[in-house]
Each structure stands twice: as C-alpha cells, then as structure tokens.
Amino acid sequence: MVGLQEIFVLKLFLMMCGVTLVGLLMGAAPGLTATMAVALLIPITFPLSTTYALVLTGTIYMSAIYGGSFSAILLNTPGTPSSIATCFDGYPMAKRGEGQRAILIASFSSVYGGLFGVIFLLLLAVPLSVIALKFGPPEYFWLAVLGITVIAALSTGNIVKGFIGGAIGILISTIGIAPVGGSMRFTMGIPNLNAGVALIPALIGFFCIPAVLDMVVQREEEIHLLKTSKVQARLFLETFKEVMKKQVDLLRASFIGLFIGMLPGAGGSVANLVAYEEAERASKHPEKFGTGIPEGIIASETANNAVVGGSLIPLLTLGVPGSPPAAVMYGALLMHGVQPGPQLFTGNSQAVFTFIVGLFVATLLMLPIGIALAGGMTKLVSRLSIKVLAPFIIFLTIIGSYSIRNNILDVYIMLTLGVLGYVLKKLGFEPGPITLGLILGPIAETGLIQSLLIGGTLPHSWMILFKYPLSWVLIILSITSLFWPLFRKIFSNKASNSQQSPDPEV
Amino acid sequence: MERFNKRILSLILVLVVLSLSLTSCTKKEAVYPSTPITYVLCFDPGGESDITARFQQPVLTKLLSVPIAISYITGGGGGTGWSQLTTTTPDGYTIFGTNLPHIIVQPLTGNAGYKTEQIDNIYMFESTPCILVVGQNSPIRTFDDFLKYAKAHPGMSVGGSGEPSSNSLALARLAQLSNLKLTYVSFTGSGTAITALLGGHVDALMTYTSTFIQYKDKWLPLAVATEGRLGILPDVPTFKELGYDLVEKAYRGVAVPPGTPENIRKVLEQAFEKVNQDPEVIKEMENLGFIMENYNEAQSKALVDQLTPYYTQLLETTKKP
Amino acid sequence: MKSNRIVSVIFLLISGWFWAESIHVPYKDALFPRLMALLLIVLSLILFTETFLKQRQLVEQKPALTRRNLIYMILFISLAFAWLYMMNIFGFVTSSIVFLLIMTLILSTKAMKFRETLFTLILYAVIVIGFWFAFSRLLLIPLPHGFLI
Numbered sequence: 001m002v003g004l005q006e007i008f009v010l011k012l013f014l015m016m017c018g019v020t021l022v023g024l025l026m027g028a029a030p031g032l033t034a035t036m037a038v039a040l041l042i043p044i045t046f047p048l049s050t051t052y053a054l055v056l057t058g059t060i061y062m063s064a065i066y067g068g069s070f071s072a073i074l075l076n077t078p079g080t081p082s083s084i085a086t087c088f089d090g091y092p093m094a095k096r097g098e099g100q101r102a103i104l105i106a107s108f109s110s111v112y113g114g115l116f117g118v119i120f121l122l123l124l125a126v127p128l129s130v131i132a133l134k135f136g137p138p139e140y141f142w143l144a145v146l147g148i149t150v151i152a153a154l155s156t157g158n159i160v161k162g163f164i165g166g167a168i169g170i171l172i173s174t175i176g177i178a179p180v181g182g183s184m185r186f187t188m189g190i191p192n193l194n195a196g197v198a199l200i201p202a203l204i205g206f207f208c209i210p211a212v213l214d215m216v217v218q219r220e221e222e223i224h225l226l227k228t229s230k231v232q233a234r235l236f237l238e239t240f241k242e243v244m245k246k247q248v249d250l251l252r253a254s255f256i257g258l259f260i261g262m263l264p265g266a267g268g269s270v271a272n273l274v275a276y277e278e279a280e281r282a283s284k285h286p287e288k289f290g291t292g293i294p295e296g297i298i299a300s301e302t303a304n305n306a307v308v309g310g311s312l313i314p315l316l317t318l319g320v321p322g323s324p325p326a327a328v329m330y331g332a333l334l335m336h337g338v339q340p341g342p343q344l345f346t347g348n349s350q351a352v353f354t355f356i357v358g359l360f361v362a363t364l365l366m367l368p369i370g371i372a373l374a375g376g377m378t379k380l381v382s383r384l385s386i387k388v389l390a391p392f393i394i395f396l397t398i399i400g401s402y403s404i405r406n407n408i409l410d411v412y413i414m415l416t417l418g419v420l421g422y423v424l425k426k427l428g429f430e431p432g433p434i435t436l437g438l439i440l441g442p443i444a445e446t447g448l449i450q451s452l453l454i455g456g457t458l459p460h461s462w463m464i465l466f467k468y469p470l471s472w473v474l475i476i477l478s479i480t481s482l483f484w485p486l487f488r489k490i491f492s493n494k495a496s497n498s499q500q501s502p503d504p505e506v
Numbered sequence: 507m508e509r510f511n512k513r514i515l516s517l518i519l520v521l522v523v524l525s526l527s528l529t530s531c532t533k534k535e536a537v538y539p540s541t542p543i544t545y546v547l548c549f550d551p552g553g554e555s556d557i558t559a560r561f562q563q564p565v566l567t568k569l570l571s572v573p574i575a576i577s578y579i580t581g582g583g584g585g586t587g588w589s590q591l592t593t594t595t596p597d598g599y600t601i602f603g604t605n606l607p608h609i610i611v612q613p614l615t616g617n618a619g620y621k622t623e624q625i626d627n628i629y630m631f632e633s634t635p636c637i638l639v640v641g642q643n644s645p646i647r648t649f650d651d652f653l654k655y656a657k658a659h660p661g662m663s664v665g666g667s668g669e670p671s672s673n674s675l676a677l678a679r680l681a682q683l684s685n686l687k688l689t690y691v692s693f694t695g696s697g698t699a700i701t702a703l704l705g706g707h708v709d710a711l712m713t714y715t716s717t718f719i720q721y722k723d724k725w726l727p728l729a730v731a732t733e734g735r736l737g738i739l740p741d742v743p744t745f746k747e748l749g750y751d752l753v754e755k756a757y758r759g760v761a762v763p764p765g766t767p768e769n770i771r772k773v774l775e776q777a778f779e780k781v782n783q784d785p786e787v788i789k790e791m792e793n794l795g796f797i798m799e800n801y802n803e804a805q806s807k808a809l810v811d812q813l814t815p816y817y818t819q820l821l822e823t824t825k826k827p
Numbered sequence: 828m829k830s831n832r833i834v835s836v837i838f839l840l841i842s843g844w845f846w847a848e849s850i851h852v853p854y855k856d857a858l859f860p861r862l863m864a865l866l867l868i869v870l871s872l873i874l875f876t877e878t879f880l881k882q883r884q885l886v887e888q889k890p891a892l893t894r895r896n897l898i899y900m901i902l903f904i905s906l907a908f909a910w911l912y913m914m915n916i917f918g919f920v921t922s923s924i925v926f927l928l929i930m931t932l933i934l935s936t937k938a939m940k941f942r943e944t945l946f947t948l949i950l951y952a953v954i955v956i957g958f959w960f961a962f963s964r965l966l967l968i969p970l971p972h973g974f975l976i
Contacts (some may be wrong), residue, residue, distance in 0.1 A: 039551040042560065043576070075913075136707030137691075158875050164838060167867040171845055171860065178856035179583050180692045182669040184616045185856060186848050194589070194619055195581025216903050217896045219934045256560065264697050318704060319720055320697045327697065328554035334794065335560050341720050388947070391930035392954075394907050395923060399958065399970070405579050405586065406546075406969055411911055419904055427834055445859040452706060453691045454857070457660040544969065577969065 027067025031400015055358030082268030089296025117309020141447030169437020209418025261310020265324030275303030538792025548587030
C-alpha cells in the first residue's frame with residue numbers, strides 16, 4: 001500500500017519527532033493550547049505534500065493534548081483545558097515526591113487513549129458519525145446537565161458549595177455576547193468584556209495562582225517541589241504494569257473520550273472531567289480521588305487523548321470538526337484541496353488511510369519523547385527553589401494568558417480570578433466545579449435556547465426537551481449521577497450497619 | 507555589604523534597561539513594509555476568514571516581500587478584534603480581516619466597542635451569498651413548498667450561523683417580505699448548524715454558498731440571495747426571480763486602523779488587488795463556493811455607505827420586544 | 828461556620844445583581860442567566876440555613892495564615908499586577924526581567940549574595956529574551972509592548 005510506505009520514510013519520521021516535541025512543549029505551557037499548536041503548524045506544512053501536512057498536523061494535535069499533563073502534574077496548572085482533571089490527582093502525587101510516577105501514568109494513559117481513538121476512527125468512523133448526528137440541541141443541553149451533575153461527585157467537601165461553585169462558573173460564562181441571541185450581557189460597561197471571560201485565563205487563574213500563593217507561604221521551607229526517588233527503568237516497568245492492570249478504567253475513559261470527542265461542540269475539556277467523575281463513581285474507594293491516586297490520572301489522560309481520534313470522526317465523515325483543534329485541521333485540509341465530508345472516505349480514502357496510520361505512529365512516538373522531556377522537566381522543576389520557581393510560574397501565566405487573544409485584560413482577569421480563586425478555595429469552594437461551570441455554561445445555554453426556539457411549533461416549547469428517546473437516556477444518566485453520592489451512602493450504611501461511629505473529627 | 511549590593515544591582519538594572527531601549531530603536535525604517543505584517547483574523551481558525559487568509563498569505567508574502575503572520579483575536583462575533591483595531595497603532599504593520607454586514611450591524615445593536623466609521627476597509631475581496639436549503643429527505647422540494655410549509659407550521663425553525671449575521675438578517679428580511687413566522691435558530695459557527703440540518707433537528711438552513719457546496723449531495727437548495735443566478739449553481743433560482751427582493755451576501759475584506767498614512771494604505775490596496783487577481787487564489791476560492799469581489803478602498807466605503815441604511819431599517823422594523 | 832453565612836449572603840447579592848442586569852436584554856438571552864441566578868439563590872439559601880443546623884464538626888484545622896505570610900502574599904500579588912501595568916509602559920522584556928528579580932529577592936529567606944543575585948539576573952535576562960525571541964520572531968505571536976521592548 002502506497003500510503004504505508006510514505007510513513008516509513010526517514011525524513012517524515014524526523015519531522016514527526018520534531019513536531020511531537022513542539023507539540024508537547026506547547027501543550028505543557030499553560031495558556032498555549034492544542035488549538036494554537038495546530039494553527040501554528042499550518043503555514044509550516046502548507047508547502048509540504050498533503051500526506052506530510054496531514055500527518056504532522058495530527059501529530060502535533062495528539063502530542064499537545066498529552067503535553068498538557070506535564071504542567072498539570074508539576075505545577076497544578078492544566079497545560080490545556082483537556083488536562084484539568086489531571087491536576088486533581090497528578091499534583092498531589094507530585095507533591096508527595098512521586099512526580100516521575102505521575103508523569104509515567106499520564107504517558108501510558110495518553111498513548112492508550114490515543115490509540116483507542118485512532119483505531120475507532122479507522123474502523124468505525126461512519127457508523128459512529130451517524131450516532132453523532134442524532135445529537136440535537138436538546139441532547140446537547142442534557143449532556144451539559146449531565147456534565148454539571150458531575151460536580152456532585154467532584155466535590156470532596158460540601159456538595160452545596162460545589163454546586164454553588166458550578167453556578168458561579170455558569171454565571172460568569174454568561175458575561176459577554178449571548179451565544180444564541182447575540183446581545184451583550186453583564187459587561188458593566190467595560191468594552192473588553194464584550195468577548196466574555198476567556199476560559200484559559202480563568203483556568204490559569206483558578207488553578208495556578210492559588211498554588212503559587214501557597215508556594216509563597218512555604219517559601220521558608222526548603223521544599224524542593226518533587227523528589228525523584230526510584231531508579232528509572234524499574235519505575236518505568238512497574239508503572240507500566242500498574243497502569244495496564246486497570247483495563248476497565250482505561251477502557252471506560254477511552255469510550256468517554258471517544259464519544260464526547262465525536263460530538264461537535266463538546267471537546268477534550270469536557271471529556272477529561274466527565275471521565276474523572278465516572279471513574280470516581282465506579283471506584284471502590286471514591287474518597288481517595290483527589291489525594292493522588294493513579295486512577296484519577298488514568299481517567300483524565302486516557303479520555304483526553306481518545307478525544308483526538310473521536311473529534312476527527314465527524315471531521316472526516318461529515319466535514320464538521322468535533323473539537324477546536326479539529327476545526328483548525330479542517331482549514332488545513334481545505335487548503336490542501338481535501339474536502340472533508342461525506343465524499344472523503346469514499347473518494348479520497350488513500351489519503352485518509354495514510355493519515356490515520358500516521359496518527360497511530362505519532363501516538364506511539366510521543367511516548368519516548370514525552371517521557372524524556374517530562375523527565376527533564378521534572379528534574380529541572382525539582383531543582384529550583386521556590387524563590388525562582390514562583391516568579392517564573394507567574395511569568396508563564398502572563399505569557400499564556402496574553403497569547404490567547406492578545407488582550408492585556410485577559411491577563412488582569414487571570415490574576416484577579418486567581419486571587420478570587422485563592423480566597424474561594426480557603427472558604428471551601430474548589431476550582432474544579434467553577435471551571436466546569438465555565439465550560440459547560442455556554443453548551444447548556446446554547447442547547448436550551450436553541451431547543452426552545454425549535455420547539456416553538458409544539459404546544460409548549462419546553463416539551464421538546466423531553467421529546468426524544470436519546471434525551472431521556474441522558475436525563476436518566478443525569479439523575480443517577482446527581483443522586484449517586486446519596487445512593488452510595490445509603491448503600492454503604494446498610495453494609496456496615498454494625499458500626500455506629502461517633503461524629504468524626506478530622 | 508547589603509547596601510553595596512543593592513547599589514550595584516540598581517546600576518546593573520539601569521544598564522540593562524538602557525541597552526534594551528537602544529535595541530528597540532531599530533524598528534521601522536522609511537520604506538514600507540520592512541518588517542513582518544500581522545494579519546489579524548477576528549474569527550476562530552478553520553473558518554471562512556481563516557481559509558481565505560491562508561490562501562492569500564503566500565501571494566501577499568511574495569508581493570510585499572515581508573512575512574505575513576496570521577494571528578487571531580476572537581470573541582464577540584468578531585467584535586473583540588474590531589474594537590482592538592480602533593486602538594492599534596496605524597503604522598500598517600497590523601491589518602485586520604473584516605466582515606460585512608457584521609461591522610455595520612454590530613455597532614447598531616449595542617455597544618460593540620467600535621463604530622462602523624472607524625473601520626477603514628482597504629479592500630473587499632470575496633463574498634458568500636446566503637442560500638436557503640433543506641435536507642434531501644425533507645418534504646419541501648421547492649421554494650413554493652417552503653412557503654406552504656411555513657404557512658402550515660408557523661414558527662418553523664431555520665438554522666443559521668450567528669446572530670446578528672448575514673444569515674439571520676436574510677431570514678428576517680424573508681420573513682418580513684413574505685409575512686411568515688420563521689424562527690431563526692442561531693448556531694455558533696457553521697459546524698453545528700450543519701449537523702443540525704444533517705440530523706434533521708431544524709427544518710431548513712439559511713447558510714452560505716460556500717457551506718452548501720460541500721454538502722450539495724445531501725442538501726436541496728431552494729433559492730439563493732443574489733442579483734442573478736450564480737455560475738456555480740445555475741439551477742438554483744434567486745429570491746428575486748421568485749418575487750422576493752432579497753439580496754444578502756457576507757463580504758470579507760481587510761482594514762487598517764484609523765489614521766493610517768495614505769502611502770501605506772495605497773501599498774496595501776494594490777497588494778490585495780493583485781492577490782485577488784492571482785489565478786491560483788481565484789481557483790481555490792471559487793472551488794469552495796466563494797465569489798470573488800473587487801472593491802478597492804473607495805468602493806468599499808461606498809459599499810458600506812450603501813448598505814448601512816438598509817440594515818438600519820431592517821433592524822428597526824424587525825426588532826423584537 | 829460563620830464564614831459560610833457571610834459568603835452565602837454575598838452570593839445572594841451576586842445572583843440578585845445578575846437578575847437585575849438581565850432586564851436589559853431580550854427574553855431569550857435573559858432566560859438562562861435568570862434561571863442560573865435563581866439556582867444560585869436557592870443554593871445560597873441552603874448554605875445559609877445549613878449554618879444554623881446542628882452539623883457535624885467538619886473542622887479541618889488548616890494551618891492558620893500568619894500575618895507575616897499574608898503580607899507576603901499580598902505583596903507578591905501586588906507585584907504581579909504592577910508587573911502587568913509596567914509591561915504596557917516599559918515593554919515585555921524589561922518589565923519581566925526587573926520583576927522576576929524583584930520577586931525572587933523578596934522571596935529569598937536569607938539575603939542573596941551579590942554573586943547569586945547577578946547570576947540570577949543574567950539567567951532571567953537570557954530566559955526572558957529567549958522567550959521573547961521565540962514568541963515574537965519565531966512564532967510571530969505578539970507580546971505586550973511599551974516604549975522599550
């Protein structure tokens with residue numbers, strides 16, 4: 001097959017290595033996203049042949065998503081929105097001195113999820129795209145609701161506070177232009193707020209700044225952030241076996257990532273959080289999530305890399321991108337004269353096949369490069385003292401927030417939300433639910449208002465939300481998800497009836 | 507010892523600052539352009555504006571002999587970028603992609619952060635007319651069927667990209683002219699609007715010809731909003747010939763901040779004029795359903811002046827409570 | 828917890844603000860924010876009433892924030908804001924080098940020797956200029972500019 005031969009050309013292979021490295025770095029840098037990485041590559045790949053361009057673009061997409069885990073683990077800042085949930089268990093693990101282990105877990109998970117997504121892209125793209133089409137506005141609304149009920153499980157503390165955080169996040173997301181109607185809302189007269197509160201500055205602010213402030217408090221302790229203890233090769237094998245043992249977790253997260261990736265309008269940022277929650281729900285020791293357990297990292301990183309393959313399904317079969325980086329790839333495809341869409345799989349199947357194979361190779365490739373890079377980063381970060389690390393992190397956050405929209409206001413917002421996030425954290429409001437609200441708010445609102453508009457022909461427009469069977473599936477899932485903590489408590493109380501423990505004092 | 511250190515330190519800082527300020531003096535010389543030009547797009551990568559710019563980029567780079575760097579300032583339906591345009595240094599090294607009718611209607615519907623007059627359009631290079639389509643399996647087969655269906659189902663859903671946008675205004679005008687109750691459902695970007703029609707979640711779509719071309723095997727075109735029939739779609743009737751005075755196109759162009767010197771504007775105008783005549787560019791654009799337009803600076807201004815009263819009136823008369 | 832009570836009142840006020848502000852927008856764009864504001868009101872009330880009910884003492888004795896640490900945090904954040912402000916005046920590179928150094932000096936527990944300070948300064952200069960070069964020349968992503976670079 002001509003396509004395969006093209007992949008195993010040394011020149012392309014070397015380019016893929018280079019691109020993988022760039023992708024990892026961009027993904028790791030808080031504020032630089034996978035979308036930017038893909039966009040960056042477009043002019044560079046323009047003069048190349050279509051095959052090369054496609055393969056390289058796919059490579060940077062996959063590696064950037066993986067790279068986001070590095071800063072999530074080392075700096076408690078998601079390098080891309082797809083790695084938010086990786087912070088929850090990655091950073092605590094790193095603080096314990098197990099940074100290397102966390103990175104290895106993230107690496108294996110990313111590769112697993114990535115391969116999973118690509119395989120499904122190869123084999124089942126067309127039937128899966130049919131399912132994706134069944135999702136209309138009502139389904140998107142209920143999907144967002146399902147996502148929001150995740151908060152119930154995410155909240156390790158007070159559930160009410162978790163939901164309040166989510167509501168706050170949603171309200172903040174309404175600032176700016178309304179997604180459906182287009183009117184300007186809640187901008188308080190500040191013209192730069194017309195565009196709303198951008199997600200990335202908010203992410204960086206909520207996750208990174210409180211961590212930095214904690215560092216400031218700890219400046220007198222000679223805490224070097226991470227200690228690498230074990231011998232390299234042994235750790236590698238041990239962790240590999242450890243991760244591979246958890247096939248159920250891996251598969252669950254992969255399916256979630258694949259599925260959410262397939263839906264245009266929901267991408268990696270949603271997938272990693274939903275996968276995390278689902279893992280927590282299915283776990284026998286849910287209270288351990290958030291303390292630094294491998295399952296948390298596995299869930300998040302497997303899902304977000306499965307999104308890559310998933311998001312390419314609607315792109316290649318329907319011409320509709322399943323995620324923002326996929327949208328950029330769409331532009332890249334068009335520029336090379338490849339028309340993504342219904343005709344693609346039938347007409348241009350050779351190019352598509354080569355592309356998918358290239359993506360497969362790229363996913364495997366990022367393992368050695370990623371581990372090497374991350375190992376270097378971990379050693380570097382652990383050797384720096386706080387007085388250098390803290391200012392440098394601020395430096396990165398400024399660059400990151402600014403490069404989103406070239407808007408200095410975004411950086412101010414980032415710092416302000418950072419301070420706010422710190423205060424809220426001390427009061428018991430975790431950043432996870434708030435960012436979840438920020439992400440899902442627009443999806444929920446768009447789905448709701450669009451549904452109501454479409455349902456205008458029904459006797460009562462709200463009826464459309466309950467009309468379709470697919471909506472009901474999601475509604476039932478949402479209710480289950482919402483009341484799961486309650487079920488679990490009742491269930492576990494029944495099981496351990498004999499033990500009447502006094503009120504726990506922590 | 508402490509104080510001594512601090513003094514040396516401040517001396518060093520001063521030296522650093524001085525040396526850096528010297529290096530930044532080497533910026534812009536007389537001949538324009540001499541350093542890279544930033545081409546700012548106000549919409550997300552992968553969209554129509556992005557694709558257009560990417561096609562233009564290599565030709566522009568050759569013509570102007572400097573690299574053209576594409577960057578994005580997204581948000582507010584383009585408004586964030588355009589409001590930043592008004593405060594950008596008018597030295598010709600940052601140009602912005604613009605869209606009609608957006609830059610006319612956005613200031614009219616609220617505080618967009620800029621005024622239409624502040625946007626100095628150097629060139630309008632392409633347009634995508636609006637086209638009304640339905641799915642292949644729809645009971646509606648012709649525009650006449652559409653009218654009948656709309657009468658039987660008041661409030662039928664017609665999707666489109668953005669609001670206010672060319673799509674939404676076209677539908678508003680159609681509703682006005684035909685006295686029908688049509689519900690516009692706005693989708694962000696063309697992507698989700700496409701799946702909405704493919705999945706049968708909306709009854710019809712008021713979209714752009716560039717979108718339709720990609721799905722012409724799956725969709726049925728009912729009418730197109732141009733003056734005369736299009737070469738690429740000879741079998742599609744225009745709204746005009748069907749008796750509805752609806753002409754609606756989304757134009758794309760490029761603009762500079764207010765106050766840009768004349769010589770710079772001329773250089774850019776001529777560059778874009780040449781780009782628009784490049785046969786490669788023309789071929790790529792027309793293949794994707796874009797229509798080449800050629801409005802130079804003066805003509806662009808005239809176009810804006812001509813369209814503004816139309817949109818002002820349309821918005822007034824279709825204002826909802 | 829007393830703080831919960833204050834916080835819930837604040838959130839009540841915030842939801843009220845959103846509700847009030849949504850008067851200015853047409854119905855379909857006001858619906859969702861209002862729903863969410865309503866949700867927040869309900870949740871805040873729940874939180875408020877929670878503070879009165881006999882609850883388990885979920886007291887996590889987190890290490891209290893000393894006054895000294897608080898001052899350091901405020902100082903640090905103020906420096907960050909000042910850094911931003913300076914960036915638009917003096918340019919990205921200059922402000923970054925200066926403020927990185929200032930922050931490091933503030934955070935150092937034992938006063939830094941001259942040699943170490945110098946070394947750090949040079950290191951920062953190299954890193955910042957490196958980033959500047961990578962971003963504005965290679966990636967062509969603009970960084971804030973002032974009258975210096």
